[in-house]
Amino acid sequence: MFTSSRYIYADLKIFNQSAKSHDKQVFVIYIIHSKPMKYAILSLLLILAMSACKDEETLDVNQLVINEVMSKNSITMPDQNGEYDDWIEIYNLSSEPIDMSGYFLTDDNDEFTKWKFPPKTVIKAQNYLIVWADGDTLQAGLHTNFKLSALGEKLILFSDKLEPVDKVSWEAQELELSFARIPNGTGEFEWVKASFAKVNTK
């Protein structure tokens, strides 16, 4: 700030020496084209660009959560083939749809890319996406190539750039309960009554 003020003072002095009349328009044009003004405008543009990049970076990674998992499903909800399989609910906290094409789900710390979301997988704003963890990769809908162990398991979601997005681990599942974030989308995981593709509640 001190340096900028000094530049402005120097420029004003030169202006006063060189300009015979105090034409306000000329003065404004002169100030806008002065060195400190250029530095100030460039700095402002740089700060705006940096904050815009930051928002874009955080959008995908922090707005998606693994919201609920059910690793022992006997009566709660069948898949498209009438099978009571394991399922994973993902929730989009943001107000924009997120393209999850190329994202990954895994239950293996050594294999981040175990199952890849297919092209054109989009999760709507503040909405849910169900992935069946049944190994039935040829069935309609989203089906991983692995199942979840009801005796204790972990699940990790990675972005298409292999950034960790969210993860959850659990011990043995209680019968017909699911492991869900309470409050919905933001809380810690608790064993509660399943809420398939709906808001998590106690």
Ligand SMILES: [Ca+2]
């Ligand atoms: Ca199935």
Ligand SMILES: [Ca+2]
């Ligand atoms: Ca739910």
